[in-house]
Amino acid sequence: MTLTFYDCSTAPSPRRAKIALLEKGLDFDTIEIDLRSGEQMGEAFRAINPQCTVPALKLDDGTVLTDNHGILAWLEAAHPEPPLLGTTPIEKADVMSWVTRCEFEGLLAVAEVVRNFAPQMKGRALTGPVDFDQIPALVERGIKRIAAFWDVLEERLDDREYVAGDHFSAADITALVAVDFSKVARQRPGEDKTNIWRWREAMNARESVAATNFA
Structure with a gap:
């Protein structure tokens, strides 16, 4: 193939x-x-x-x-192995729930800040074939959304190795991309978010993550 x-x-x-x-x-x-x-x-x-x-x-x-x-x-x-969306019905539900939360509460909040603030995104505030103007007020809202998501993720990772289930999953992928992309928005998790940083450091042990880390 x-x-x-x-x-x-x-x-x-x-x-x-x-x-x-x-x-x-x-x-x-x-x-x-x-x-x-x-x-x-x-x-x-x-x-x-x-x-x-x-x-x-x-x-x-x-x-x-x-x-x-x-x-x-x-x-x-x-290619079901290794599974990235869980194995049991409950685990599949848990993984998808956290993929959704990490995407909408985290990753899209970061995008909201970047795409409505960055000068190079002028007229391109949303991806896709249609041009949309930036809305500066969404930057402030996006910053608040990101901060709220860090609190959620920090609590979720307390005494947990992975965001969802007992294995690396699509929820971890989405969360780590949100954490890394937040650097562009200048809204990284604070030093007090020790669970997030412990988990994020552990993710670097995976070849797939290390090979795609942003410069």
């Missing part, structure tokens, strides 16, 4: 899918899409993913999966 992964190594969203691919031990070709130059908006990439976003994963039959959730669902079905 030949897989082609459309990536941007400096962006948080494709990093989630790339970690999952590496955890599954799959071989894949990588094509870098230069988001800074707007390559994702060009006709060549639109033909691959009309949503103008990365990640995208092209399968050997030509099917293109165009978001993290679709890619992860395919990976779990086609």
Whole structure:
């Protein structure tokens, strides 16, 4: 099977899918899409993913999966080991619950700050083919949301090795990408968030994480 992964190594969203691919031990070709130059908006990439976003994963039959959730669902079905969405019904529910929380309360809160503040995001406050203006007031709200999420994650990781279940999962992937991406928003967890930093340091022992760490 030949897989082609459309990536941007400096962006948080494709990093989630790339970690999952590496955890599954799959071989894949990588094509870098230069988001800074707007390559994702060009006709060549639109033909691959009309949503103008990365990640995208092209399968050997030509099917293109165009978001993290679709890619992860395919990976779990086609390559179930090691599981990233849990094994038992309860664990699967727990993992998905925390994937959702880490994405919406953490990762998207960070994106809210970055995309409504960064000058290079002017007119591009949301990903996708439609241009949206920045809303400066959302920066303040995003900062508050991030702080609230750090409290939630800190409490969750008290006496826990992983965010959900007893094994590394998609919940850990989403949470660690949120923690790392928060550096761009200048809203990293404080030194008092000792559980978060203990967990984040432990994540570096995984080859998939170390290989995709932001510079």
